[in-house]
Amino acid sequence: MDLTQTKKLAEIEAITRSVGWGAANILRSYYRGEVNQGNLAINEDKKDGPVTAADIAANHYILTKLQAVFDTDTFGYLSEETHQGTDPIAKDWVWIIDPLDGTRDFIDKTGEYALHIALAYQGRPVVAVVAIPEAEKLYFASKGHGTFVETPDGTVNQISVSDRNQVENLCLVVSRTHRDDRFQALIEALPLKDRLYMGSVGGKIATILEKTSDVYISLSGKSAAKDWDFAAPELILTEAGGKFTHFNGDPLTYNRGDVRQWGGLLASNGHCHELLCQQSLDILAKIDGKASK
Known part of the structure; x- marks a missing residue:
């Protein structure tokens, strides 16, 4: 078949x-x-x-x-x-x-x-x-x-996702905890309007579908989110008009052997996605540059 x-x-x-x-x-x-x-x-x-x-x-x-x-x-x-x-x-x-x-x-x-x-x-x-x-x-x-x-x-x-299309009007959904200093510095530097707190990844992506948030970020540290954290949430977001990629724009790939999704990933309502990815890369470059000195 x-x-x-x-x-x-x-x-x-x-x-x-x-x-x-x-x-x-x-x-x-x-x-x-x-x-x-x-x-x-x-x-x-x-x-x-x-x-x-x-x-x-x-x-x-x-x-x-x-x-x-x-x-x-x-x-x-x-x-x-x-x-x-x-x-x-x-x-x-x-x-x-x-x-x-x-x-x-x-x-x-x-x-x-x-x-x-x-x-x-x-x-x-x-x-x-x-x-x-x-x-x-x-x-x-x-x-x-x-x-x-x-x-x-x-x-x-x-x-479907919200139609908010200005970075300064977007809401970031994040966990209440589970953030290391590097991730905290990143989200504090992004010029977003509001912050919404939610537990599970599925719950976070659901808030983007329900238009109560617009952006979700995953940044690996000592550990990383796994395939099963993202595979289903990714599709329900992208089919609702959103985007879900690595910071460099690459799509997520699953069942690669290593189930960990390393690096930075961004899910959004799609309207400022590429800009937010680039801003995240620029901010991390500054954070990592300071840390190396």
């Missing part, structure tokens, strides 16, 4: 939405204490952050549902909770999954957690779902067909 056909992508998208809602319901049941101990970290020492019973349960549900339809002979699976090794998955079609984006926010009860499911073809996302369980919203997109938001009653509406 030709998976690039519009009809086939629409079928995959519909299945992914259903799986996304099921996983979102699992996360909410843990978050609200309907499942015993669901709000507690069961592995605080995990290298990339804590893992909860909710992460494991949602991951198991997503993999079970998807693998029942999308066989492992054709499709690869790259999930935060099961990823091992440093080699790319030897498949053209790879599911990239974060069953609980923002685990710390989940534990701390901010409500600002999400789940991501994306299907990539040769390293680029073509179907994506980002669910925000506590907002009871699920954002979905397929390549070339726009981004939509769905609520539990089945209402679906197309969604």
